[in-house]
Amino acid sequence: MGRWEPGAAGRLREAALALYLERGFEQTMVANIAERAGVTARTFFRHFADKREVLFDASAELEEKSLAALEAAPAMASTLDLVAAALDATVDILGGDRVLARKRHTVIMANPDLRERELIKIAHMSAALADGLRRRGIGDTEASLAAEAGTAVYRVAYEQWVYAADDLDLRDAIRRSFAQLRTLTA
Amino acid sequence: MGRWEPGAAGRLREAALALYLERGFEQTMVANIAERAGVTARTFFRHFADKREVLFDASAELEEKSLAALEAAPAMASTLDLVAAALDATVDILGGDRVLARKRHTVIMANPDLRERELIKIAHMSAALADGLRRRGIGDTEASLAAEAGTAVYRVAYEQWVYAADDLDLRDAIRRSFAQLRTLTA
């Protein structure tokens, strides 16, 4: 429907990650990304709200999938098991390409602005999970705590997975992290 | 030592919070804040790294105090008790003026950019606590998990305290929140 090469958003995503890796986030100008993707800077901002968002627009999908898993979870599961089931659903999206995950993680950790964006995405997910738990009749505080604790467990496990020397499975890492939280609070 | 009214930083802090409350964060320009504080915009950026930081520069003090409390904690305490002791030390700073806390919290929650900044401050504190735990010989994963769980507990309790209708004590809220986490993972 357009006269230009299709897939501008994808090209912008790739270009951005590559440039952020090569010269760093701050040293990369939006014009650079756009140029590499064969569009103008104005077009970048039509696809992504800002310079950071280009690394995070998969988060909506993550939230959908985990909420769906939460709905589908058995009725008699414990609160923490519900959270675990919801978060497990994201592994299909995130746990596949570890090389890509490492690149992305490296870039994000190298820049506070990107880290901020990541944190608010996680917080958004946590709030959504807490809401889902409340819809299942779980109390307010318990829902918030479970969602927060669950995402914390996930974060710790994810980082271990990304940097693991051997072929760690993300699901295993998450399971072990959950077990350790239980030990910790025992 | 200057020819101008002293306390520019404090005036900027007050002016910023007031304006963010009155017209919102985005609608407030740095020039507005500076004007109300009787300085120029350039001076604002000499005191605060950016427009958001003006609400968060107490976080360094929080981190110091909580780390100090962590050092001072008894040697035989459990990991989670160590975190609890560290976080308890911040109550002296945050738990005093609830009216101010509510204003600040309202402003922050109303704006995603400010929320991002708050989250990274908390994450920084959590990382510092985890480091402190590791210096006490606690394992890597356990340290991270305990710090993350502890700050999560704190966040939930803090929000309850801020919005409580009656005269809730922040310390009590935190204690109860910790207890609930223990129940949750039991």
Added chain:
DNA sequence: CGCGTTGATGTCATCAGGTGACATCATCGT
């Protein structure tokens, strides 16, 4: 086939956040 619609993109103008370089000047120590 010709034509109007559609939607993604380009172009241009403009603003606000943020920074570097240099000037200014009250206060302090000598």
Added chain:
DNA sequence: ACGATGATGTCACCTGATGACATCAACGCG
């Protein structure tokens, strides 16, 4: 009295971000 100090002002400039309007290939329809 005078030079050092340090906070502030002034100016120039870059980049991120947004609104308004123009452009033009593909599509559907008569």
